[in-house]
Amino acid sequence: MAERGKSAKAKGATSAPAVDPAVGTDRRNGRHKGHGEAGKGRPAATWPMTNKGRLERKFYESELARLDVELNRLQEWIKHAGLKIVVLFEGRDAAGKGGTIKTISASLNPRICRVVALGTPSDRQKTQWYFQRYAEQLPAAGEMVLFDRSWYNRAGVERVMGFCTDDEYREFLRSAPEFERMLQRSGITILKYWFSVSDDEQERRFQARLDDPTKRWKLSPMDLESRTRWVEYSRAKDEMFAHTDTKTTPWIVVPSDDKRRARLNVIQHLLSTIPYKAVAQPKLKLPARQSDVGYVRPPVDTQTFVPDHYGG
Numbered sequence: 261m262a263e264r265g266k267s268a269k270a271k272g273a274t275s276a277p278a279v280d281p282a283v284g285t286d287r288r289n290g291r292h293k294g295h296g297e298a299g300k301g302r303p304a305a306t307w308p309m310t311n312k313g314r315l316e317r318k319f320y321e322s323e324l325a326r327l328d329v330e331l332n333r334l335q336e337w338i339k340h341a342g343l344k345i346v347v348l349f350e351g352r353d354a355a356g357k358g359g360t361i362k363t364i365s366a367s368l369n370p371r372i373c374r375v376v377a378l379g380t381p382s383d384r385q386k387t388q389w390y391f392q393r394y395a396e397q398l399p400a401a402g403e404m405v406l407f408d409r410s411w412y413n414r415a416g417v418e419r420v421m422g423f424c425t426d427d428e429y430r431e432f433l434r435s436a437p438e439f440e441r442m443l444q445r446s447g448i449t450i451l452k453y454w455f456s457v458s459d460d461e462q463e464r465r466f467q468a469r470l471d472d473p474t475k476r477w478k479l480s481p482m483d484l485e486s487r488t489r490w491v492e493y494s495r496a497k498d499e500m501f502a503h504t505d506t507k508t509t510p511w512i513v514v515p516s517d518d519k520r521r522a523r524l525n526v527i528q529h530l531l532s533t534i535p536y537k538a539v540a541q542p543k544l545k546l547p548a549r550q551s552d553v554g555y556v557r558p559p560v561d562t563q564t565f566v567p568d569h570y571g572g
Contacts, residue, residue, distance in 0.1 A: 313518075320520040327527045328367045335368050335404070337536035342401035344448045345534065348410045351455030352493065353483040354465040356516040356523070360455070361406050363523045364530070374399070377408035390414065390432065391439050398448065411436065415500035417482065420492045433503040440509045451533060453526060454497070454511045459490065461517045 308316040338345060349357040365373050376397045385393050391411055399405045414432040418424040424432075440450055457465075466487070469479040486493060505511045512529060516522035 315518060315520040315524070317520070320524065323524055324363065324527075327524065327531070330531050331364065331368060331527065333538050334531060334534060334536045335372050336539040336541070338404055338534075339372055339402040340539045341536075343404075343534070344399045344401055344446075345404035346399060346407065346443065346448055346450045347404065347530070348407045348412065348450070348452045349455065350409060350412050350416070350453065351514070351516070352457050352462060353486050354462050354469070354478075355455035355457040356514075356519045357453075357455050358408055358478075359519055360453075360514075360523045360526050361408050364527060365406060372402065373404045373406065375406045375408060390428070391435070398443070411439070412500065412504075415504070416493065416496055417486075419496050420489055421482070421485070433500070436504050437506050437509070440504075440506075444508060449534065450509050451530065452509060452511050453514050454501075455514045455516045455522065457516050463487070 308319045310316055337343070349361055351357055361375055365375055374397075378393060378397070381393060394407075394411045397405060397407070411432075414424055414429065415436075419429050443450060466479060466483070469475040501511055514522050514526055
């Protein structure tokens, strides 16, 4: 992680544009009126890019350090105001969802910002109301939940791979918008991000996973099968958008061939969408250590230590 930079001074819930480092323009989804200071950035012409047209690492890390401070301010506001936030991350395999989630959550309190990545449903869960196992993961007051894939599995992988019936699929398309409206009426804020990656870039990332033993776990047989069904997934995504890209819970598309730009853009959008204020923090003073008068430490040779493989 880069050295933490200085963040802009928070001025409360004042409106600010969400600056897109990808092209240097101010972008705001017309259905989201956000607040906060995070969107304030430098002029477009100064975004440093590599020869391949991607954000330079040094700038990315310095900008991320600044945004990390704002994410922590948002986190404190969520806790202070008792907000309930749900953020869905969907998209093709290797589109950058997991990396963005890790980037957002890395500096946050896991008791406030919780990541949910559910596995294959059990036999019992398959007999439940479809949304039930996701509803169990929804936030209480003062929490933000990041879903690494969500109930939209039914409209994507389950539809394409034949894991649900036609009736179950059609019922999902009818039910999902109402389910989300119900959550909103209960006081939950929902954001839905769709990560869009090109065919060539996905192939490059898949190949990197094949060649790197530390990334092989990311490549499942289902991921490989998705390459042979690229067009079917495209049709499924289009159909899903047609039924669930609503005014109250729109899909926010994230071009993600450049992972650094995608991560910064999502964080910028998240911060600009949820109104927040800087919460006053109490001044803390480190107390003096308790005196060890009367305490005798047990002999060191009575304890078991991890072997020091790298000592001098």
